[in-house]
Amino acid sequence: MITKVHMEALSPTMEEGQLVKWHKHEGDGVANGDVLAEIETDKATMELVARGEGILRKVILPEGGTVPVGNVIAVIADADEDISAAVAEAGDGAAGGEAAQAKAAETAAPAEAAEGKSAGRGAAKAPSAGQASGAQPVASSGSAPAPASTDGGRVKASPLARRLAEDLGVDLARIAGSGPGGRIVKRDIEAAREAGVGAPARAAWTPDESEYEDVPVSQLRKTIAKRLVESLSPIPHFFLTVDVDMGRVLEARATINAMLEERAEKVSINDILLKAVAAALRKHPDCNAQWHGDHVRRFNGVHLGVAVAIDDGLITPVVKNAHLKGIAQIAREVRELASRARDKKLLPDEYTGSTFSVSNLGMFGIHEFTAIINPPEAGILAVGGVEDTPVVVDGEVVVRQRMRMTMSCDHRVIDGAQGSRFLATLKAMLEEPAAILV
Amino acid sequence: MAGKSSVERFDLIVVGSGPGGYVAAIRAAQLGMNVACVEADKLGGVCLNIGCIPTKALLTSALLVNEMKEGARHGIVAKDVSFDLAPAQKRSRAVADQMNKGIAFLFKKNKVTHIQGFGRLEGKGRVEVEAQGGKKTVYEASHVIIATGSRPRDLPILKIDEDRIWSSTGALMREKAPASLLIVGAGAIGMEFADVYDSYGTKVTIVEMLDRILPLEDADVSKFMERSFKKRGVDVYTSARFENAAVHDDGVRATFKDAKGETHEIDVEYVLSAVGRVPNSEGLGLEKAGVQTDDRGFIVVDAAMRTNVPGVYAIGDVAGHQLLAHKASHEGITCVERIAGKGEGTVDYGNVPNCTYCHPEVASVGLTEEQARAKGFDIEVGKLPWVAIGRAVALGHTDGFVKIIRDKKYSEILGAHIVGPSATELIAEFVVGRHLESTVEELERAIHPHPTLSEGVSEGALAALGRPIHI
Numbered sequence: 001m002i003t004k005v006h007m008e009a010l011s012p013t014m015e016e017g018q019l020v021k022w023h024k025h026e027g028d029g030v031a032n033g034d035v036l037a038e039i040e041t042d043k044a045t046m047e048l049v050a051r052g053e054g055i056l057r058k059v060i061l062p063e064g065g066t067v068p069v070g071n072v073i074a075v076i077a078d079a080d081e082d083i084s085a086a087v088a089e090a091g092d093g094a095a096g097g098e099a100a101q102a103k104a105a106e107t108a109a110p111a112e113a114a115e116g117k118s119a120g121r122g123a124a125k126a127p128s129a130g131q132a133s134g135a136q137p138v139a140s141s142g143s144a145p146a147p148a149s150t151d152g153g154r155v156k157a158s159p160l161a162r163r164l165a166e167d168l169g170v171d172l173a174r175i176a177g178s179g180p181g182g183r184i185v186k187r188d189i190e191a192a193r194e195a196g197v198g199a200p201a202r203a204a205w206t207p208d209e210s211e212y213e214d215v216p217v218s219q220l221r222k223t224i225a226k227r228l229v230e231s232l233s234p235i236p237h238f239f240l241t242v243d244v245d246m247g248r249v250l251e252a253r254a255t256i257n258a259m260l261e262e263r264a265e266k267v268s269i270n271d272i273l274l275k276a277v278a279a280a281l282r283k284h285p286d287c288n289a290q291w292h293g294d295h296v297r298r299f300n301g302v303h304l305g306v307a308v309a310i311d312d313g314l315i316t317p318v319v320k321n322a323h324l325k326g327i328a329q330i331a332r333e334v335r336e337l338a339s340r341a342r343d344k345k346l347l348p349d350e351y352t353g354s355t356f357s358v359s360n361l362g363m364f365g366i367h368e369f370t371a372i373i374n375p376p377e378a379g380i381l382a383v384g385g386v387e388d389t390p391v392v393v394d395g396e397v398v399v400r401q402r403m404r405m406t407m408s409c410d411h412r413v414i415d416g417a418q419g420s421r422f423l424a425t426l427k428a429m430l431e432e433p434a435a436i437l438v
Numbered sequence: 439m440a441g442k443s444s445v446e447r448f449d450l451i452v453v454g455s456g457p458g459g460y461v462a463a464i465r466a467a468q469l470g471m472n473v474a475c476v477e478a479d480k481l482g483g484v485c486l487n488i489g490c491i492p493t494k495a496l497l498t499s500a501l502l503v504n505e506m507k508e509g510a511r512h513g514i515v516a517k518d519v520s521f522d523l524a525p526a527q528k529r530s531r532a533v534a535d536q537m538n539k540g541i542a543f544l545f546k547k548n549k550v551t552h553i554q555g556f557g558r559l560e561g562k563g564r565v566e567v568e569a570q571g572g573k574k575t576v577y578e579a580s581h582v583i584i585a586t587g588s589r590p591r592d593l594p595i596l597k598i599d600e601d602r603i604w605s606s607t608g609a610l611m612r613e614k615a616p617a618s619l620l621i622v623g624a625g626a627i628g629m630e631f632a633d634v635y636d637s638y639g640t641k642v643t644i645v646e647m648l649d650r651i652l653p654l655e656d657a658d659v660s661k662f663m664e665r666s667f668k669k670r671g672v673d674v675y676t677s678a679r680f681e682n683a684a685v686h687d688d689g690v691r692a693t694f695k696d697a698k699g700e701t702h703e704i705d706v707e708y709v710l711s712a713v714g715r716v717p718n719s720e721g722l723g724l725e726k727a728g729v730q731t732d733d734r735g736f737i738v739v740d741a742a743m744r745t746n747v748p749g750v751y752a753i754g755d756v757a758g759h760q761l762l763a764h765k766a767s768h769e770g771i772t773c774v775e776r777i778a779g780k781g782e783g784t785v786d787y788g789n790v791p792n793c794t795y796c797h798p799e800v801a802s803v804g805l806t807e808e809q810a811r812a813k814g815f816d817i818e819v820g821k822l823p824w825v826a827i828g829r830a831v832a833l834g835h836t837d838g839f840v841k842i843i844r845d846k847k848y849s850e851i852l853g854a855h856i857v858g859p860s861a862t863e864l865i866a867e868f869v870v871g872r873h874l875e876s877t878v879e880e881l882e883r884a885i886h887p888h889p890t891l892s893e894g895v896s897e898g899a900l901a902a903l904g905r906p907i908h909i
Contacts, residue, residue: 158874158875158876159874159875159876159877159879159880160848160849160850160875160876160877161875163848163849163877164848167847167848185875186850186875
């Protein structure tokens with residue numbers, strides 16, 4: 001029996017996947033559930049398992065190649081079965097990896113450049129259905145216009161279309177061809193130009209190649225870029241900043257850590273902060289909310305996203321039901337999630353579903369900053385470091401441990417007064433941790 | 439109701455078997471449709487029987503006549519040579535007959551039902567066919583394509599009788615070349631018959647209303663052709679107004695005003711009226727069926743050749759645009775494939791080549807220089823005379839040129855115009871080039887065989903790029 005291996009949606013928001021490594025090779029026997037390959041999704045590197053058995057007859061997507069979810073990337077079949085139809089279907093849809101590489105190679109003028117870093121991971125984005133509805137796999141033989149296509153491993157475009165594209169700064173790889181076999185012709189470039197598809201206008205001066213290095217953009221970095229743009233442009237952000245005296249938190253931390261010593265556990269200031277944020281949000285559900293166009297969704301439970309810096313960018317694993325968990329448990333979870341995030345081993349449900357996020361850059365010596373909201377949440381708290389600061393108390397200048405935090409709010413959901421009330425509660429809790437218990 | 443059940447039913451009925459209709463019928467059969475093609479006259483329509491094909495046979499004869507006149511150059515010295523139109527016409531008929539039988543064979547092979555008679559729409563999905571004796575039969579079909587073509591325009595001041603005043607049909611039936619012939623209209627048909635009759639010794643006079651002959655072609659082409667025909671001894675009057683034709687026993691006394699307003703009165707044996715063609719859209723039941731036509735009688739269709747009435751389509755001359763056989767065939771294929779749900783093809787009316795088979799031949803595709811400028815293109819024009827091409831010199835046909843109009847910005851082949859040997863064959867390279875959106879550089883870089891006339895294309899491309907090697 002022929003089993004087509006599709007690029008699966010391995011994360012809820014995954015639109016395309018990059019093949020990191022094939023664990024099986026052409027000719028290998030495959031049993032149901034065997035790990036076929038490692039796929040880099042928009043969030044993590046995941047394993048793709050076989051959904052059929054037989055022999056891995058054809059590997060369509062080479063390592064390093066990127067294709068949209070739904071594309072056929074390999075074919076499993078019995079040794080003597082005719083798999084030409086299944087392979088042809090893959091070729092039809094978008095033999096992405098090869099295509100992407102070929103595309104990059106064609107645009108980079110000297111042949112050697114194709115071998116280099118710039119070419120390898122350039123990915124063709126399917127301008128079609130899948131983009132809108134993240135998790136929905138795209139049928140590979142769908143009727144949506146095929147991306148600039150590729151049977152022969154090269155972009156099919158007329159010479160005239162190429163010239164027009166070059167002049168107008170339109171990226172051929174992002175255009176669907178309307179000619180026979182998906183060939184890009186003049187009218188496609190004109191249509192793309194009208195629709196505003198393609199690269200920005202050409203720069204007047206291009207630096208020499210020796211003066212820069214093109215670093216390939218990973219799937220994760222692409223997702224970050226996309227989500228940040230998505231966040232900042234449509235969300236009307238505003239920012240509220242408050243200073244907190246952290247003296248009592250430092251004392252509390254010392255007390256707690258002393259108690260945890262026998263278990264060889266520790267909590268950080270941030271862990272206590274997270275607990276306080278969860279408690280404060282329970283008192284201000286209007287800040288634990290999401291904008292849904294015609295309604296605002298307020299959550300009962302607090303699921304805290306905790307921004308974690310990793311090699312390639314950042315990710316926000318989620319401490320579920322933080323309001324129900326003790327500080328030590330929060331600490332354990334954060335450490336465990338962060339460690340797996342750095343190894344790119346997070347499971348999809350571990351980085352989705354947060355209702356509010358906290359980003360702490362205190363350990364980097366940052367005094368204060370603003371963070372960009374992680375949609376669809378309505379707020380994020382940007383936390384600076386705890387610093388010895390001269391303050392005036394009862395008419396005297398004294399040194400206190402102060403911390404500055406700034407909340408970014410989606411003004412569609414949270415008004416200034418609401419945000420301020422939440423921050424006031426949070427500040428009170430941090431300045432008197434016992435309030436967390438109330 | 440019992441009678442109704444006996445009505446023969448088809449998936450598609452094509453009315454008319456010209457190059458639009460018969461091609462549509464065969465393509466539909468290929469796609470698995472049960473097809474009938476209704477034809478009132480001979481299979482193949484005007485094109486095959488009294489148009490494209492027989493005239494090309496005659497023009498081949500005419501070329502040979504002219505070659506023979508130059509025979510001494512090749513060492514062919516024939517005494518008492520005579521040129522007789524009758525065998526040439528006979529051969530022309532034989533060519534048409536052969537092609538006509540070819541269509542009957544193709545219909546049989548593809549299982550297209552050939553219904554003899556005059557077809558007209560008779561209500562929704564019904565076609566009534568009136569056979570020669572007047573017997574009427576009704577057929578039913580899910581789709582009906584009107585492909586009834588066009589006929590010569592008949593001017594009130596120049597009534598065609600096919601005796602003294604001919605249409606192209608009359609000109610194809612003459613067995614003897616007359617002493618004199620007046621041709622009204624210097625389009626492709628007028629110029630082709632001017633060539634034939636001039637070659638067989640007739641004194642030809644051409645009267646054209648517009649300011650140049652072959653008025654659809656590039657102005658350089660018209661200028662060149664006018665000079666060429668005048669050199670042969672043909673009288674050419676442009677910007678002239680034909681006024682009257684008085685038929686008498688020995689011929690026709692024709693009056694026209696020339697460009698300066700001077701009245702000419704000439705006596706000729708015959709007059710050929712070649713002033714364009716009008717659609718055959720009457721008597722087809724179009725009005726009753728509610729099929730929309732424009733003010734000139736052409737059936738109005740969309741890009742899929744659909745009329746405003748569901749299930750009724752029109753292709754070829756009767757549907758307007760260029761009145762050319764190859765355009766009709768492509769419309770037929772497009773129409774049928776879209777009926778069958780095969781793709782979203784359309785006919786590229788901007789890339790339909792024009793061919794005139796007089797000598798030298800004239801062919802073109804795309805924009806003229808004037809049109810390109812009017813459209814605001816920044817252009818570069820390359821003009822390569824055939825005298826620069828070895829094969830043309832060896833052939834002894836160096837009259838004419840290849841003219842390529844190039845968009846400077848993207849180097850698109852905006853237009854190509856050829857006058858000269860095998861122009862009508864060579865134009866196809868530009869058609870393909872334009873269809874594939876080749877730039878002028880591609881034409882030049884593709885290696886053309888030497889020595890051939892096709893080098894006129896690559897060298898012409900170089901000329902359009904400002905760097906010809908051979909001029």
